[in-house]
Amino acid sequence: MIKIDADCNFESTDLSSNMEDYVESIELLSRKKKVVRVKDIAKSLNIKMPSVTAALQKLEEKGLINYERYGYVDLTESGKAIAEKVYNRHSFLTDFFHDVLKIDRKRADKVACRVEHDLTSEACKQIFKLIQFYKSESSENREWTERLNDLLEQRSLSEIREGDTSVIIFINESPYKKRLSEMGFRKGENIRVIKYAPLKDPIEVKIKDYNISLRVEEAKSIIVKPVINGTDEES
Amino acid sequence: MHKKTIVVGLAGNPNSGKTTIFNALTGSRQKVANWSGVTVEKREGRLSYKGYNIIIVDLPGTYSLSSFSIEEIVARDFIIGSHFRRSQHGEGRKSRFSGRRRHHNHSHHAQFFEEYTHQPADHPDVIINVVDAGNLERNLYLTTQLIEMNARIVMALNMYDEAETKGFNINTDTLSTLLGMDIVKTIATKSIGIDKLLDAVINVCLKKSPKTRHLHINYGADLEKEIKNIQETIWSDEEIGQKYSTRWLAMRLIEGDPDAEKKLKSFTNYNNIKKQVQESKTEIEKKFHDSIDTVLTDMRYGFITGAIRESVTRTKAKRKDLSEKIDKFVTNRYLAFPILIVFLWLLFQLTFSLGKYPMDWIEKGVSLISALFEKQIPEGPLKDLLIDGIIGGVGGVIVFLPNILILFMGISFMEDTGYMARAAFKMDKIMHTMGLHGKSFISLVMGFGCNVPAIMATRSLESTRDRILTILINPFMSCSARLPVYVLFAGTFFHKYAGAVIASLYFIGVIFAFISAKLFRAVFFKGESTPFVMELPPYRMPTLKTTLLHMWDRGSVYLKKVGGIILVFSIIIWVLSAYPKTDNNEEYNLKIEKITADYKANRNILISRHGEVPEELNMLKDEYLSKKEQLQLEMKSEQMKNTFIGKFGKIILPVIKPLGFNWQMGISLTTGFIAKEIVVSTMGVLYHASESEEEGALIKPLNQVLKKKEFGITPLIAYTFLLFVLLYVPCLGTVVVMGREAGWSWALFSIVYQIILAWIVCFLFYNAGLLLGFR
Structure with a gap:
């Protein structure tokens, strides 16, 4: 039996997803900066200042933050605990999309943001187990993980973004x-x-030192x- | 002493600078024709060098010789022309150069052989393989195929300066040894290395070149084994084995060349060969888990990669890729279309607005010459033929020349700089939904000016299919010759909506172009898809020489190939429009004399009564002159009605009656085949009206006459007529150019298709209009 360390806490926070976002972003901002201002939060969440102020008042009522009008914002102890929870969930989901599903990190981050609030704690736990299992298997270089990687890394050229380099795996049968x-x-x-x-x-692509459109x-x-x-190594 | 002749074929990728090398070699001593039976251009040039006559044949630019597009077949057949005369071991390479060609007396083999044997100039003694040094790997792919064909090759390593800036350092000595051919570094735009190239060609012919050797590209043990199996089967018929390179044949067969297969059918052991080929194929595909084509391509590239590894070192590029910087603007999401529009607007303005000046000079010159002849030559049918038929016809031909020269200057500039590929890149999405290629766009836009140069501009499309399609829908672009007709009718019948009416016609033309394109693609070119693998070459500075030669090229093609035919046709049509003659001059002269006498008498009476009152006298004079002109127009109109064209116009009346047209319209549409603007002048004659709308003209202008009740032209009929003029038939010049560029059957098809389309559309439109209560 594989032993999974499922210590991570995926209990629900009893907060609405908006509120979770606020708490999470205050926590992240406070790691980057000395002090967190309302306008920083507004900017990072792309929400208008008055709405932020209203939300912050609610959070203060719940005792999650210390907040003075036009002043700095601080998380309280219980606020910090919630932020930790939300953030953990976010980062393990990002890992899942990036490390397992091979989605580009930036985009993996975005997807995580979209699903993190809606996943039940049960689903979170199961996914967490899967990640752990996958990681331990791939660290032992199991053949199936490599095959899975190959499959998940494959894209058609039309899915590659501007400026990115990729390597050709094969070309499907076609008249061209x-x-x-x-x-x-x-x-x-x-x-x-x-x-x-x-x-x-x-699409304009560069191959073998020349540019061609497809x-x-x-x-x-x-x-x-x-x-x-x-x-960028050439064979 | 009789000079020895060397025939050289010029082969290379598109954008490798092949044409520039050709120009540098031959200068203006070139002639342009089509390859026999196909509409792929063949350019041939001659030069004398160190006592040799050298004929240079520019082959179509191709990336490969095995995909069997028409261009590739043409190039391959030309190269094979020499190949099929050779035995496997390179012995008996008998060409015109070293001796007389071998004779073949086995009939079916001779036939096999004959098909590759065209005129003398179709057998190259040497192939110059032009290679873009900055893009060596891909360019060498064609080289491997040339090697396989046993061609004697000299490589022109072109644009090596560009390659050096890119950071490539090519050891030509090593590469030359590895590929078994002489390699000469060239910069064609600066004419560097051209003499050395010619020296190398002569050396190869004299067999004095130590580097040139026959090379087998090794395909690896598995493939080689199968090739050998096939070769042995072929050898079972000694005759083939002795005559053709069995290795080459084996390669062709394994690659599934239908041409080679078809031609082997006449041999006794064909079935055995076929069986062996099939077995080998299956064997290889099983071993490599991939299609045979891919395996072979991989092997060739393997060979190339090996050769490059040993002969090319790479350092850091000396300067950043300028092309990508330029492209940041040129194909930018927001700027792309504005830039394209500016370019096209400039091209259009230059071609048609600037071109108008020399066109006017030509027209003036032609009328001057006519006037000169008018005085010198006695009256008679010969005079009419000379002045109206021949001089008029020649004038009608050369009048397009300024347009063509300027347009091709612009197109040459766009192609040589690399902008053409970008324009196609931007437009392809839109054009592709219509089943066209991005490059069709330029030609179609030019069609709004004149379809003749626009159709010639389709030469920049590589695929014949795209070219024919673009040519066929070009006449739906309302050319400037149709504008006078639009202006006249729209102005007369729609007054303040005239602008909208004219715009609607342009728009409807475009719609029909796209519908037709879709239809033709579905009916004639079903299932054939051209991949849009279009190279976007780096931006380059065009040279004046190349641009001028390109203009000269097009101009002379037009004058020689198109002009002659247009001239013949316009003389024929002139005869049809001038004969049979109606001898009513006498009758009308009498009438005119009578009114002249009346006028004089009245004038005298007036003077004697009131003295010389200028107002009264002028009124009288005006009245007289307008009567006189009226009579002259009546005379002409009577003459025109009796000519062949006039009769034809009347004969077709039952056909056009359901569209609401009258006989005057019928005749005008018939003469409009010569050129669409003639519709207006014919109507002027038939309606006894003046074409000009100037105030105070002596006789009523056409726009007033057309509205007269007795002619029965309603706005509905007027619009139907305009629709018909838009759609009905390409003009004579366009038909001839179509014939030259796409083939005569397509030109004929276009006429029939458009007439039928015009009739159906107009019939539906007219009757729907009547039903809806329009008049």
Whole structure:
């Protein structure tokens, strides 16, 4: 039996998701800055100042923060505890999307923000177990984790964002396959998406030191794996 | 002494600077034609060098020789022309250069061979492979295929200065040894290395080149084994084995070249060969878990990667990629379309507004010459033919020349700088929904000026299919010659809505272009998809020489190939519109004399009664002159009605009656085939009206006459007529250019299609209009 350390606390916070966001962002801001102002919170959550003020008053009523009008904002002890909880949940979800599902870190972070409040503590626990299991298995270099990685890392070229480099894994059978391979689109070749045309179709890519444009339809047949930036090695 | 002739084929990727090398080699001594049977351009140039006559044939730019597009077939067949004469071991490479060609007396083999044997200039002695040094890896792919064809190759390592800035350091000695061919560094835009290239070509012909050797690209043990199996099967018929490179044939067969297969059918062991090929294929695909094409491509690239590893070192680029910086603006999300519009607007203005001045000079010159002949030559049919038929016809041909020269200057500039590819990149999404290519856009926009140069501009499209499609829908772009007709009718019948009416016609034209494009794609080019793998070459400075040569090229193609035919047709049409003659001059001269006499008499009476009162006299004179002009127009109109075209216009009346048209419209539409603006002048004659709308004109202007009740033209009929003029038929010049660029059957098809389309659309429109109660 695999032993999972499920010590992490996923109990519900009894706060609305908005309130959770406030607490979380105050905590994160206070780690970065000495003092937290209302306008910092407004900026980081992209919410208007008056709404922030109203929310802060509610939080103060609940005894989660110390807050003076036009002054600094502080989390109380119980506030800190909640912030910890919310933040933990957020970061383990980000890990899940990034480390397991191989979604780019920035986007993984965004997705985590969207789902963190809606997951029940039960679902959180189960996902947490899965992550732990996956991590221990992949640290032992189990073959299945590698296969899973390969599968999850695969993208069609049309899903790669501007400026990103990827490496070709294979090209699906299509009428253009031959032409593409003759022009240098081959397994193991690095390919960088330079830009999308103003109307999002064709895509300009760079391969073998030259630039070429492909229609999205053609790019879909090219299966690639993102290359972590900085390791632009040519075979 | 008789000079020896060397035939050189120029092969290379698009954007490798092949055309610049060609220009640097041959200067203006080039001739442009089409490859026999296809509408792919063939350029040939000649030069003398160190006592040799060198013929240079510019092959279509291709990335490969195995995908079987028309361009690739043309290039491949040309190169093979020399190949099929060779035995496997490179012996008996008998060309014109080293001796006489071998004779073949086995009939079916001779036939196999004959198909690759065109005129003498179709057999290259040497292939110059132009390679972009800054993009070596991909360019060498074509080289590997040339090597496989046993061609004798000299490589022009072009733009090596650019490659050096990019940080490439190419050891040509090593590369030359590895590839088994001479390599000459060139910078074609500065004419550097051109003489050395020619020296190398001659050396190869004299077999004095130590580097040139026959090379087999090793495909690895697994593949080599199968190639050998096939070769052995082929050898079972000694005859093929002796004549053709069996290795090459084996390669072609394994790659599934339908051409090679078709031609092997006549051999006794065809079935055995086919079976062996199939077995080998299956074997290979099983071993590599991939299609045979991919395996072969991989192997070739493997060979290339190996050669590059040993001969190229890479340092850091000396300067940042300028192209990407420029592209930040040019293909920027927000700036892309404004920039494109500015470019197109400039191109349009230059072509058609600036081009108007030389056009006016030409027209003036032509009328001057006509006037000169008018005085010199006695009256008679010959005079009419010379002045109206020939001089008029020549004038009608060269009048397009300024447009064509300026447009191609612009297009050449856009292509050579690399902007053309970007324009296509931006527009492709829109054009592709219509089944067209991004590059079709330029031609279509130019169509609003004149369809003739616009159709010639489709040459920049690489795929013949896209080209034909773009040509076919071009006439739906309302050219400037249709504008006078629009202005006349819209102004006459729609007054303050004239602008909207004209705009609607332009818009409807575009709609029909796109509908037709979709239709043609679905009917004629079903299931064939052209991949849009379009290279975006780095921005480069165009050279004046290339631009001028390009202009000269197009201009001379137009004058020689198109002009001649237009001239012949316009003379024929002139004859049809001038004959049979109606001899009513006498009759009308009598009438005119009579009113002249009347006028004189009245004038005298007036003077004797009131003295010389200028107002009264002027009134009388005006009245007289307008009567006189009226009579002259009646005379002409009578003559026109009796000519072949006039009769034809009347014959078709039953056909156009359901559209609400009258016989005057029928004749005008018929003469409009020569050029759309002639519709207006014909109407002027037929309605006895003046074309000009100037105030105080002597006779009633056309726009007033058209409205007269007795002619029965309602606004509904007027709009139907405009629709018909928009759609009905490309003008003579356009048809001829279509014939040249797409083939005569397409030109004919276009005429038939458009007439039928115009009729149906107008019929539906007119009757729907009537039903809805419009008049």
